[in-house]
Amino acid sequence: MKRELVIVIDFGGQYNQLVAHRVRECNVYCEIYSYKTDIEKIKSMNPKGIILTGGPNSCYEEGAPTYTKDLFELGIPVLGLCYGAQLMQHILGGKVEKAPVREYGKTEVHVDTTSKLFEKIEEDTVCWMSHFDYISKVAPGFKITGYTKNCPVAVAELSLIHISEPTRLGMISYAVFCLKKKKNQTKKKQNMITTK
Numbered sequence: 001m002k003r004e005l006v007i008v009i010d011f012g013g014q015y016n017q018l019v020a021h022r023v024r025e026c027n028v029y030c031e032i033y034s035y036k037t038d039i040e041k042i043k044s045m046n047p048k049g050i051i052l053t054g055g056p057n058s059c060y061e062e063g064a065p066t067y068t069k070d071l072f073e074l075g076i077p078v079l080g081l082c083y084g085a086q087l088m089q090h091i092l093g094g095k096v097e098k099a100p101v102r103e104y105g106k107t108e109v110h111v112d113t114t115s116k117l118f119e120k121i122e123e124d125t126v127c128w129m130s131h132f133d134y135i136s137k138v139a140p141g142f143k144i145t146g147y148t149k150n151c152p153v154a155v156a157e158l159s160l161i162h163i164s165e166p167t168r169l170g171m172i173s174y175a176v177f178c179l180k181k182k183k184n185q186t187k188k189k190q191n192m193i194t195t196k
Contacts, residue, residue, distance in 0.1 A: 003029045004028065004029065004048045005029050005030070005031065005045055005046070005047045005048060006023050006028050006029070006030045006047055006048060006049045006050070006051065007030070007031055007032075007033055007042060007045065007047040007049075007050050007051070008020045008023070008030060008031070008032045008033070008050075008051045008053060009032075009033055009034075009035055009037070009042075009050060009051070009052050009053065009067065009084070010032050010033065010034055010035060010053050010055075011035050011052065011053050011054065011055030011057070011065045011083050011084060011087070012053075012054075012055040012056055012057070012065060012083075013053040013054030013055045013056070013081075013082060013083060013084075014054070015053065015054060015081070016032055016053045017032070019051055019053060019081065020032050023051070028048075031045075035065045035066070035067055039067075039068050039070050039071060042071065042074075043074060047076060048076070048077075049076060049077045049078070049079065050071065050076055050077070050078045050079070051078075051079045051080075051081065051084070052067075052078065052079070052080040052081065052083075052084025052085070052087060052088060053081055053082070053083070053084050054081055054082030054083040054084060054130070055082070055083035055084075056083075057083065058096075058098070058132070058133050059083060059086045059087040059090045059096055059133070060090055060096050060097070060133075065083075065087075066087060066091070067087065067091070069091050069092070072088070072091070072092060082130065082131060083131075085135065085156075086131075086133055086134075086135055088139075089135045089138060089139050089142070089153075089156065092139035092140075092142075093139040093140050094135055094137050094138045094139035094142065094156075095135070095136045095137035096133050096134070096135055096136070097133060097134070097136050098132060098133055099131065099132060099133055099134040099150065099151070100150070101150040102131065102132050103129035103130070103131055103134075103148065103150055103151055104129060104130050104131075105128065105129065105130075106126050106127075106128060107126065107127055107128070107129040107148050107149075107151075108124060108125070108126055108148060108149065109124075109125055109126065109127045109146055109147070109148050109154050109155075110123060110124055110146065110147055110148070111123060111125060111145060111146040111155060112144075112145040112146065112155075115145040115155075115157060116159070117145065117155070117157060118145065118146075127148075127154070129148065129151070129154075131151075134150075134151050134152070134153065135151075135152075135153035135156065136152070136153070137153075138153055138156045139156075139158070141158050142156040142157065142158045143156065143157055143158070144156050145157050
């Protein structure tokens with residue numbers, strides 16, 4: 001029996017192991033690969049989902065780590081975190097630029113709770129941010145579903161999921177790391193992903 005797989009594509013961020021660990025805690029098999037891994041190898045593994053990690057570079061600079069646009073055309077859900085979110089937007093036609101204000105550490109974020117991503121999350125919550133750049137314009141088709149005081153696009157998603165179709169594709173791009181569950185879901189506010 002072949003196990004289902006989620007692939008983490010590493011762009012040099014410090015949380016790649018943490019991301020993979022959290023996926024595994026959900027009883028999902030997960031492997032980490034470099035951004036230099038060929039698209040054909042990714043396709044041959046037939047992952048159920050792909051996560052793009054953070055990294056220390058600016059995705060719009062020459063020589064920055066990148067990936068082929070083909071990754072987003074495989075029909076596989078893709079989640080971008082930090083640099084991964086910015087890279088996704090950059091590749092798909094959005095705009096990423098140097099942020100007027102750097103965000104670092106615990107940051108208040110407002111999320112759209114009508115989004116499937118945030119059904120059980122408080123509207124005003126806390127996340128972990130660490131970035132010099134920000135998404136100033138989302139790629140065509142993406143909807144902004146989260147923002148902070150200094151970051152107009154903390155969360156953006158493109159949902160191409162149609163219940164009537166046998167194949168499903170969901171692309172999500174966001175920079176949030178930890179979110180509080182709704183108060184009525186737990187006795188006290190908790191982080192879904194704890195970072196120190």
